Amino acid sequence: MDPRIFCIGRNYVEHIRELGHPEDGDCVVFMKPATCLVPPGSAVSIPTDRGSVHHEAELVVRIGRAVRDEPPTETADAVDALALGLDLTLRDEQTRLRDGGKPWELAKAFDHSAPLGPFTPWRGDVSLNAIEFSCHVNGELRQQGNTCQMLFSIERIISILSRSWQLLPGDLIYTGTPAGVGALRPGDVVELDSSVLQSAQWPIVGYDALQKLG
Ligand code: MG
Numbered sequence: 001m002d003p004r005i006f007c008i009g010r011n012y013v014e015h016i017r018e019l020g021h022p023e024d025g026d027c028v029v030f031m032k033p034a035t036c037l038v039p040p041g042s043a044v045s046i047p048t049d050r051g052s053v054h055h056e057a058e059l060v061v062r063i064g065r066a067v068r069d070e071p072p073t074e075t076a077d078a079v080d081a082l083a084l085g086l087d088l089t090l091r092d093e094q095t096r097l098r099d100g101g102k103p104w105e106l107a108k109a110f111d112h113s114a115p116l117g118p119f120t121p122w123r124g125d126v127s128l129n130a131i132e133f134s135c136h137v138n139g140e141l142r143q144q145g146n147t148c149q150m151l152f153s154i155e156r157i158i159s160i161l162s163r164s165w166q167l168l169p170g171d172l173i174y175t176g177t178p179a180g181v182g183a184l185r186p187g188d189v190v191e192l193d194s195s196v197l198q199s200a201q202w203p204i205v206g207y208d209a210l211q212k213l214g
Contacts, residue, residue: 002034003062003170005114007087008157011150011176018179027152027160030104032174036114040200044088045112046184048206051092053184056177057135057143057192060085061154062119067167075158076128078167081119084133084192084200087174088113088184114174117192117200126196128154133194137184145178152176 009028010016016023038044046053064080087108094107122128128147135143147154157175161167184190186206193199 001168001170003172004165004168005032005034005036005172005174006030006161006165007032007108007174008152008176011152011157012145012178013149013151014179015177015181018181027157029161029164030108032109032114035111036109038112038115038202040115040117040202042202043205044086044115044190044202045205045207046088046186047090047110048186050090052090054089054091054181055135055137055142055184055190056087056089056181057133057145058085058087058174058177059083059131059133059147059154059197060116061158061173061175063158063167063171063173064169066169067158067162070159070162072153072155072159075155075162076124078158079122079128079154080169081121082131082197083119084117084194084197085174086115086135086190086192086202087177088115089181091181091183115190115200115202116172118198120197131194131196133192133197135180136191136193137182137188139191142182143178143180147175149178150176 062081090107132146188204
């Protein structure tokens, strides 16, 4: 079975402020289909005719056991592995949809919108609440975050999701992005790094370039 991809929005205060979102305390949840995933090193194809495409560097959690309606104090051992990933976002389209009170899927759940790096198994040895990570585009630092800055911790996110879905082994959670999001263009190279997780890199191409590549 394909993994389900849960995504958390507005989980870092500085990112909420840079986009001018309300700080209302709600945990924002949306989903992407598994067909959005792109493995590390593969070309990521982005639309070139739908406004800006923003990188959102995020820590990604892979679930290792069934979780149903559990409190945050019991969910840490449901984490099987961690990775770095991108929640690519059609920002202009998202703003338009958001302002119109419409769902975000067109701006968030398009093909190739969830590049995913290699997994590092999690055995409880690294604190889930002190993982730093960064995003470089063409070698330039764009985003730097630490899971200690999250409004909703990983344990709490799993608990919240488990009230609406029985989480299953293999499910993925993109846990939100720190400040510094910005536009990508064909020809860019995005790299995600962390001192405790495996790094990942993706070249960005436009739809037209991908078609020419065949
Ligand atoms: Mg995001």
